[in-house]
Amino acid sequence: MEHTAHDGVDAVHMARAIELAALGHGRTSPNPVVGCVVLDASGHVAGEGFHPYAGGPHAEVVALREAGGRARGGTAYVTLEPCDHTGRTGPCSRALLEAGLARVVVAVPDPTPRAAGGAARLRAAGVAVETGLLAAEAERVNAEWLTFARLGRPHVTWKFAATLDGRSAAADGTSQWITSPEARADVHRMRARSDAIVAGVGTVLADDPRLTARPTVRADDGSPGRIPLRVVVDPSGRTPPGARVLDDEAPTLVAVAEGVTTPRGAGLLPLPRHGAGLDLRALLKELAARDVVSVFLEGGPTLAGAFLAQGLTDRVVAYVAPALLGAGAPALGEAGVATIARAHRMSFDEISRIGPDLKIVARPQLAENSREK
Numbered sequence: 001m002e003h004t005a006h007d008g009v010d011a012v013h014m015a016r017a018i019e020l021a022a023l024g025h026g027r028t029s030p031n032p033v034v035g036c037v038v039l040d041a042s043g044h045v046a047g048e049g050f051h052p053y054a055g056g057p058h059a060e061v062v063a064l065r066e067a068g069g070r071a072r073g074g075t076a077y078v079t080l081e082p083c084d085h086t087g088r089t090g091p092c093s094r095a096l097l098e099a100g101l102a103r104v105v106v107a108v109p110d111p112t113p114r115a116a117g118g119a120a121r122l123r124a125a126g127v128a129v130e131t132g133l134l135a136a137e138a139e140r141v142n143a144e145w146l147t148f149a150r151l152g153r154p155h156v157t158w159k160f161a162a163t164l165d166g167r168s169a170a171a172d173g174t175s176q177w178i179t180s181p182e183a184r185a186d187v188h189r190m191r192a193r194s195d196a197i198v199a200g201v202g203t204v205l206a207d208d209p210r211l212t213a214r215p216t217v218r219a220d221d222g223s224p225g226r227i228p229l230r231v232v233v234d235p236s237g238r239t240p241p242g243a244r245v246l247d248d249e250a251p252t253l254v255a256v257a258e259g260v261t262t263p264r265g266a267g268l269l270p271l272p273r274h275g276a277g278l279d280l281r282a283l284l285k286e287l288a289a290r291d292v293v294s295v296f297l298e299g300g301p302t303l304a305g306a307f308l309a310q311g312l313t314d315r316v317v318a319y320v321a322p323a324l325l326g327a328g329a330p331a332l333g334e335a336g337v338a339t340i341a342r343a344h345r346m347s348f349d350e351i352s353r354i355g356p357d358l359k360i361v362a363r364p365q366l367a368e369n370s371r372e373k
């Protein structure tokens with residue numbers, strides 16, 4: 001049965017399950033984030049859970065464990081269709097059946113052929129299954145993994161800092177710092193949630209960034225610590241051997257054009273050329289093969305323009321400072337737009353204040369997907 005009218009009580013519990021799912025951000029790759037709430041037969045919350053890290057227990061199992069015998073005859077709210085396959089853990093569909101749930105409410109169906117089928121198995125066993133409740137919200141919390149599962153490439157968030165007049169550096173090339181310490185701390189939190197941090201060689205040469213998440217986020221729940229992979233897009237191998245991005249704080253890959261070698265052999269990722277740059281789709285495919293589900297693209301403007309032009313940008317995070325420069329590099333370089341009708345149209349997802357700055361999160365409108373070829 002499809003969910004049409006949102007039952008208020010159901011929506012409250014699914015919203016909580018979505019909140020729980022978000023607690024797994026940055027830990028679960030290459031798995032999704034999932035949250036689950038279990039009610040007993042009289043409608044009281046008996047268990048809650050989320051998937052804490054890849055290889056850890058699934059959300060349903062955590063919630064069922066907490067609920068124990070109280071789950072019998074009850075309802076489970078799950079943000080993603082319960083899996084029906086045995087991976088590092090057993091199928092959640094079976095765990096829900098064994099617990100004796102009468103009803104399972106699912107927000108988003110599982111798009112992967114390997115894990116899908118949980119809803120069908122539950123229905124076949126006589127459990128009332130409903131899908132689609134708060135689907136848009138549940139899609140958003142799991143945007144990275146759903147992009148990875150549906151398109152076979154990582155989800156890309158492009159982040160930039162700019163002045164109110166859209167400049168990302170001053171006329172002399174200086175850009176440190178456009179935004180406040182509070183905004184920069186937020187960037188570090190977003191880096192820590194990502195599997196890979198990507199920057200162009202122009203940024204490495206101009207700013208010598210470390211591209212690490214500081215302070216390094218360590219899990220406190222016994223899960224394996226995770227440090228985001230750093231990736232420099234550097235067609236001709238211009239990254240200086242002493243660049244900070246090559247230090248020991250995190251692993252680094254330098255993506256170069258096939259045939260290019262640099263003095264530093266380790267960590268080179270040769271890729272086919274695409275016009276004046278590299279084949280960015282091939283880059284994302286290579287990263288997906290390394291279990292990178294989410295990419296945090298830190299620019300600069302030239303590389304960001306190339307990602308947008310190729311339809312490979314899924315989210316934009318802009319930190320806008322209340323400052324004006326009037327001259328200097330624009331936040332975004334050439335992005336394949338010659339006329340206003342071809343503008344990359346976005347929708348605002350979130351607008352908030354961070355210290356004195358604005359944080360704006362936007363997503364391409366659906367038609368943008370047609371650019372992806």
Ligand SMILES: NC(=O)c1ccc[n+]([C@@H]2O[C@H](COP(=O)([O-])OP(=O)(O)OC[C@H]3O[C@@H](n4cnc5c(N)ncnc54)[C@H](OP(=O)(O)O)[C@@H]3O)[C@@H](O)[C@H]2O)c1
Nearest residue numbers: 160161168175200202203206277278299300301302303306
């Ligand atoms: N405010 C911000 O948020 C922010 C963020 C980052 C950077 N910045 C500023 O931006 C400036 C640097 O920007 P930038 O545009 O010069 O550098 P960039 O985008 O970091 O790197 C440009 C280089 O990337 C390579 N590249 C370009 N398109 C490519 C493609 N399609 N595939 C593969 N590689 C490609 C090219 O290398 P080759 O020329 O070697 O082929 C190009 O020179 C600095 O002033 C920095 O401070 C600001």
